[in-house]
Amino acid sequence: MEIRVLGALDVRMCGVSVVPSAPKPRQVLGLLALRADQVVPAGTLADELWSGRPPRSARTTVQTYVLQLRELIDRAIATTGAATAGFACAKDVLVTSPGGYMLNSGGGLTDAREFDRLAGLGYRAMDGDDHKLAARMLDEALRLWRGPAFSDVPAGGQLAVEAKRLEETRLCALDQRIDADLRLGRHRVLLAELTVLVDRYRTHESLHGQYMLALHRSGRRGEALEVYQRLRATLVRELGMEPSAALRRLQRSILVSAPERAETGGEPAAVVRPADRPGAAARFSRVG
CATH class of the missing domain: 1.10.10.10 (Winged helix-like DNA-binding domain superfamily/Winged helix DNA-binding domain)
Incomplete structure (x- = not known):
């Protein structure tokens, strides 16, 4: 079956x-x-x-x-x-x-079980600093998705909750795969994907942080700072809250760091995890 x-x-x-x-x-x-x-x-x-x-x-x-x-x-x-x-x-x-x-x-x-298995391998590879393996496993997991879970099924209470849970697991895997790609220096390759993602998830801080970092490492510091300002305006207007302390630190780092330093600097350190802030899916990486 x-x-x-x-x-x-x-x-x-x-x-x-x-x-x-x-x-x-x-x-x-x-x-x-x-x-x-x-x-x-x-x-x-x-x-x-x-x-x-x-x-x-x-x-x-x-x-x-x-x-x-x-x-x-x-x-x-x-x-x-x-x-x-x-x-x-x-x-x-x-x-x-x-x-x-x-x-x-x-x-x-x-497919849901296979997704969990592959994503788990990816998370363990991330914990072991094997970013190439992590990116590959998480990409394989994400390729199992063909659209929103149960996209053609009328959802009652049970399926609606399960569909939301599955979407959260997908976003977490996506966040970690992008993190792995950033650590592998693939910031320019990520720009097109992140452009679409931040438009779709307008209050998702981790994706916006990753987009800011990818832009900055590509020598587009002004655009990276504009992304922060747009996110801040959206958060204040729609949720009545300021960006997280981690995202504010990233903005300050971009303000004082030259693009070439961010582009050629050492391996980034993670600054945001799911537990740090409710609603933030997973971590993004510090400049430099």
């Missing part, structure tokens, strides 16, 4: 899609796919479908949606001969357990 949730929902048995077109069965499959190989209580599925206000018929309706999913799975098994891979019928794939249901991946691909 192949399970992909980092983008449009895509669940396949031996290459055959088992994703339903109807919205609510798609929601059920989305939550089961995210928690593959774990039992999802029927009550959790009902909360997702009816936003915490399930009707009296919720249990029976959830069972109906499960039956619809099993019909799709049975067709895929019949088409592909998946029974030879250990799945005799749909009940072996979408398993009924006491109190709920479990989607049995059979050890197949799950």
Whole structure:
């Protein structure tokens, strides 16, 4: 089985899609796919479908949606001969357990798990100062994303929270991959990507700090300082707050540091981590 949730929902048995077109069965499959190989209580599925206000018929309706999913799975098994891979019928794939249901991946691909594995390798490489390996592992992890998580699934409370959590993990990996690239001296290559990112995430301090650093190291100090001023204006106007102390330090460093020094200086030191400030995804690097 192949399970992909980092983008449009895509669940396949031996290459055959088992994703339903109807919205609510798609929601059920989305939550089961995210928690593959774990039992999802029927009550959790009902909360997702009816936003915490399930009707009296919720249990029976959830069972109906499960039956619809099993019909799709049975067709895929019949088409592909998946029974030879250990799945005799749909009940072996979408398993009924006491109190709920479990989607049995059979050890197949799950993109969210693969993302966590690759990102974890990248984080460990960063901690070990192997920035080349970190950049490669984190880039591989990020390439698994095909768009926003569950982009084509109606999101109730459960899936909305999970989609937000997954997006935060993506931003953290992205931040660390950019940090690794900066440490490898790839500041000019990063400029185009960071231009788009700071426009998309207008209050994200870490990305703005990385953009400032990349601009400054490319000999564009004035533009780096303009990025700071735009961010400060946005933070004050929209959130009523000033930039973090770390970002202010970076601005002061750019003011007093020549571009050529920043470009040829030693390995940068990290100054911002997620724990330093709520809402800041990960660290960016000091000038010089």
